[in-house]
Amino acid sequence: MPNDTANTANAKIDPAVLARAAARDADVQGKPRRIEPLAEDAFTEEMQVINTDMKKAAGIPPNGYMPEFFAIMLRHPKLFRAHSDLAMVLMGAPLLPVRDRELAVLRIGWLAQAPYEWNAHVDMARRMTNITTEEIERTIIGSSAPGWSAHDAAVLRAVEEMIADAMITDATWAILTKTFDDAQMLEFPILVGQYLGVAFLQNSIRARLMPGHVGLSAR
Template sequence: MMGEIEHGEIRFDIAEREAQVIGDGPRIAALTGDAVDVGTLGLVNAVRNGAGAVSVTPDKIPDYMRTMMKHPELFVRQMEMGTALFNGRIPARERELAILRIGWLTRAPYEWGQHVDIAKRFGVSAEEVERVTRGSADPGWSEHEAAVLRGVEELIGDHAMTSETWEVLARSWDEAQMIEFPSMVGQYVTIAFVQNSLRIMLTPENPGLSHR
């Protein structure tokens, strides 16, 4: 991927990738639930509610979040950014298509599996989830949806969007949405880097990269 724009399908062995980034277990242990304060719990549930998920008690907070809490300053900013994006200007379905493409291109098991479920809450079908793995070149997308996926591909592959992609998105999105899009891509690429590097474990509810 690095240094080139990949608009189509990328092939990799799911089992090998998951063995690489989660197989040896977490590199940093998550905080226990009793170490989570009320304010931090509120931040977590604000993000969850924005994603259409139910509130949780401290012991049910995902391991990823309880691991990030070991760097409270970063965790708070990450939660604030997550809240801003889930309540942002880009329609939820389009946001989730973009995040799925990010999760697939970064081969991030935790991010991909989690956002398959979130995407389905906002109207993305299992067939469309599979189509995301084939990228913007798949003929099933509308012109705008293909541009959303292509924008992700260009930002990850070349660190910039082409004029063609920009112009297609700008026909439907206003200036605030155009600012939000690369910011959102950067946020979820960062999350994938952290999850893959810290070896955040999958849960029984999250099948990882095989999830459809």
Template sequence: MNEEAETARIARRHAQILGDAPRIEALSIDEYSADLDPLIRQMIAINQSIDAREADLLTDVTDAQAQGLGDMSAVLARLPEIIRTMMRHPALFARQTDVGVTLLTQGKLSARDREMAILRVAWLCQAPYEWGEHVMIARHAGIAREEVERIVIGSADPGWNDHDRAILRGVEELHGDAMIADATWAVLAARLDEAQLIELTVLIGQYQAVAYYQNSLKLRLHGGNKGLSAR
């Protein structure tokens, strides 16, 4: 597909997911309660672990609370819409965030393997929010722009080494057949230990779920996220 056609295709996908208002309204400031504080602390942990820009915003909330500031509206209003939307189901979001914190702060996979897998999931799901956010995170993990371009192509790109190709192929096989094939598994097992192999499958499933709710809720991009155009 040439560049012009790809730009048009991405624009259509963005219009499909981002063209209308989100399907569920984000939590308003006057609906926020102290019961949600533990969830905010979880989100701080997960965003600090990947050096995400939301970490400072979340810390502002807890700092304001600790200082007893009477008017929290300005601070809370800065929270990303995704967080305020998922606060509509805080118990579920907290449990899912627990998994995310474990994968990102205690995970056995290298940051490179993790982000390559997440990006391939995001591209296969054509998830603008997830793709755009993790392109930025992947760059911090040392994944170059040229490699991001090749992740779009996937395991078929001839430039990958055997291990990187197997990471991408594992995502593709789980996405298409709900199972990693024996040949791919053998290549992965040559470098990954048993805990890492288990974690890889859970990681892929976790970010498939994230893509599902981000796309279906029509969550809007923010803070420089370029969606599927990001490289």
């Protein structure tokens, strides 16, 4: 996956990076989905409870609406239950600060060129943290963009390192451990793996965007 860290002198995004994102949006959203969602009349009470719990963890009021991605996942109920259990730890009862989690997931979503994940977490970052529009733009450039604190840059750089080389370097680890304790350092790589896997799945099945979402152009 590309590391979009070019043209960082003035935190400007390379137009080629934005063109690639537009092409990915068209590729994922412009073709038919590969798996149909489970029909609403097949939803069990347990499935509805999972839906409500996941929304609560994401800061979304329960409204009975089953996102299409969830309804597709429900074709494999055991997998969705396991997936939601881990998601509830990472979103509903995280040890990592929510701001750090959302910065990491935004970087994952951009590097994976994942329209669904990116847009969903742009919304979550706005709803649940103090991450600004300008900072969302900077996550596109990555850890080398000017303006980050040492800690924020290390969070983004750790994501980049794990995606590029499957591990965090000593230098980045040393910065993170100034703020994170051992339990948080255990949670962080699992967070990255979880959301990278979700990006792979959503892109591969061509998951339709949530109502009102625009994909990788969201800010």
